Amino acid sequence: MGINEHETFTAEGSSKQYRLHTISLHGSEPDDEAVISCILAANLIPLLPDPLPCPTKKYEHPAVRVLQTEHKGAGLFALQDIPAGQVLLVEYPALILPAGKFSREVYDELGARLPEKRREELMSMANARSKEECPSYVEGIVRTNALQLELDPKGRLPEEEKEFYGGVYPYINRANHSCGPNAMVKWDPARFVTTFYSIRDISAGEEIVKTYVNPALPRQTRLDILEKNYRFTCDCPWCNVGHSTPQELAQIAASDRDRALLGTWIFTHPGYKKWCRDLARADDVVISSYLEALSLSEKEGMHGLQNLFVEEIAMCYSALGDLDAFQKWAKKTIQLTKVEDPVRAARFEEWLVDPPKKMKQWGWRKTQRELSEKRSKKGVSEIIVVDLSDMLGFPE
Known part of the structure; x- marks a missing residue:
């Protein structure tokens, strides 16, 4: 050697x-x-x-x-x-x-x-x-x-x-x-x-x-x-389209727009970490955003980005304490990352053994919502200051 x-x-x-x-x-x-x-x-x-x-x-x-x-x-x-x-x-x-x-x-x-x-x-x-x-x-x-x-x-x-x-x-x-x-x-x-x-x-x-x-x-x-x-002209379904009629030009413009959006999605849309700290945001805001991104990636054939979106959805469901949904999306994350990022896939495999016990952030947002409701019923103003740096458990 x-x-x-x-x-x-x-x-x-x-x-x-x-x-x-x-x-x-x-x-x-x-x-x-x-x-x-x-x-x-x-x-x-x-x-x-x-x-x-x-x-x-x-x-x-x-x-x-x-x-x-x-x-x-x-x-x-x-x-x-x-x-x-x-x-x-x-x-x-x-x-x-x-x-x-x-x-x-x-x-x-x-x-x-x-x-x-x-x-x-x-x-x-x-x-x-x-x-x-x-x-x-x-x-x-x-x-x-x-x-x-x-x-x-x-x-x-x-x-x-x-x-x-x-x-x-x-x-x-x-x-x-x-x-x-x-x-x-x-x-x-x-x-x-x-x-x-x-x-x-x-x-x-x-x-x-x-x-x-x-x-x-x-x-x-x-x-x-x-x-x-x-030295070739691409004939994939996203390139091999006409470009002479208004409808064809609109189709190309829409595809270009969607692809540009997908390329910057994680930088321009709220993600799991920031969302989990901000109880003022709706519980489904990140999930809805990344489901939309997955739909666009399917439409444009940009499946190389989907593992990012799938993982964000899985982590949101962990913070919401939704076991069935977390298991579904965690399994998808493992499937899509086991070659690209085996360390990350192994982390999710470990969590799947028993999410409520293995994940520090499990159900955190759900718990905070329940506490907030109890305080509201008692007439206590909602003031929650928690250091989440050790709780969120987001894989690096």
Whole structure:
């Protein structure tokens, strides 16, 4: 297990020094091996995990297959119904490199350092760039497929030394784009592995898609980015609509408005924490707000945000002491966060064992309402000052 260092070079228009590296992860079994070909800046090397992680076995869901689409090349498809929150693929990147532009020789050597089978997988990937734009075929594959990676998650590099890195995945990158994706990726910098997982129920025969752009952006902005970076026009249901009649323009404007609202919802609408402290607000104000957000996310296919809304609803029901409703929404939270945030999912699993005993904030708001009513009947003014910092139990 180690990193083999090689010659130093620079990116075009930069004096920053880079090296080609081969990260080799070796496990206890012969098949437990991952080789990642990289271009890394010298200042990043000390920040890599030490020791490097033992490899995680590559995982492929038995119901996921690569099949040919009618006009988008290869794609991933579900052979059977797959529920939300399921791991679809676990894969190491074949390549890791910064956003800068390097010589053709560097890109060619980057690909050549992979084992033969992995290199064949890489070279079979889509390349939307012309030879004039990208003289190296490997560079064309990189610029068509790379997913952004965080290699300094603890923020140890000075701000002026930070840069974007990307990873290329011969299998995960088979997933085509939609502005209403049914799957997402999660990069784990400690293990150098990316997990691809479902964010809503996927039906048998349905294509498994991820988004290449921020789905909260307006339709035209999304189309422009996809055309510039990936050389295609999105044909998802939210983009493939007419734009010549007043009705069509109104439909596009409404979708753009709803997507913008969803992108900022948690910052512009009252949340569980503030609501729980404010007895002047109605008991259902947050629940109603986030049910509306869930409805909009369903309409716009922005299911990647739903775990935030579902969790808020669950926590509100805990403060109201509604056991049945809390159990329903807590189970949904666990399903949607067990891949993205397993610590949070485990917290909810612990609470579900016995919510009234396990949760410090259980029924707090209901209790305060009952106390308020008793005081009102006695003619006592309602003055409640309570430090809730240790009671609310909201998972960090």
